[in-house]
Structures are given as C-alpha cells and as structure tokens.
Amino acid sequence: MEKAREFLQLDKEAAQSVSRLTGSIRPPRVGFEFGFYNDFAVRGIRIDRVEPGFVSCSFRVPARLTDKSGNLATGAIANLVDEVGGSSVHILGTMKVSVDMSISFLGTAKLDDELEIRSKVLGQKGSYCGTIVLIRNKATGELIAEGRHSLFGNQSSKL
Secondary structure: HHHHHHHHHHHHHHHHHHHHHHHHOOOOEEEEEHHHHHHHHOOOOOOEEEEEOOOEEHHHHHHHHHHOOOOOOHHHHHHHHHHHHHHHHHHHOOOOOOEEEEEEEOOOOOOOOOEEEEEEEEEEEOOEEEEEEEEOOOOOOOEEEEEEEEEEEEEOOOO
C-alpha cells in the first residue's frame, strides 16, 4: 500500500498544475451547459466540414492535454477518436454509444500543433455502426493516429 501511495504522490510541478485547474473548472449547474468535460476535454474542436457520415475538424493542441514530454496525451487522442467518430454517426440521425475502440498511435503531436481530424462511417448493420478516424498534423501531413470506433444504439421495436 505504501508503494502505491508513493507512486501516486505528485511532484511540485504537477501539484502546481493541479492547483491551477481547480479554480478554472466550474461544476455543472442547472441551466448552465458547460461542465468539466466541456471545459477540459473538448474545448477547441472546430468543425470544418459536415456531410452525412463524414466530419472534418481542426484542433490546436492545448497545454492542458499534453503529457510530461509535451506531447498530446494518448488519452486525449482516444477522446478525440470517441468524440469525432461519434459525431459522424450522430449526423446520420441516430444517437449511439461507444462499444469498442482500437487506436494505432503512429506519431506525436506537440503543444500548439494544428491537427486535422476526419471521421467517416464505414458501415452500419442494424443498430451497430463502425467508423474510422484519422488524426493528422495539418502542417506536415504526418498521421498521428488512426482509430476504429464501433458504436451501438437501440433500433426501433418491430412490434
């Protein structure tokens, strides 16, 4: 137990980062549309193009989503795959939930890199839908990540 406690202990720099977060994040309130998730994870995604089954977005890597090495954190990449992949399905008029994601991390994105994120619906069978999400560095064209995202939602009853 002591080793686990030691491992989870924050160094001075990390503790300062956490203390800056607590003042800037507002709790969700009735009638207030933004909460922690919107303020922290999805703020800054800009929609460039939307078509049935296709979404293209831009995103500049913010400091709040980088790891200790200054790279866009893998969890932030997974979140982008989930959000943008789910958006391309939602545009088809159905709300679904994520059931599976697989992500190939092929490169790194640094602080302030401009990313291009494209999602396309690969197919749909009944209530099951699959998407592909590509995340590229806009300036260099380097592929940062490729995500496959599966979603499922209730279909209407046949009764």
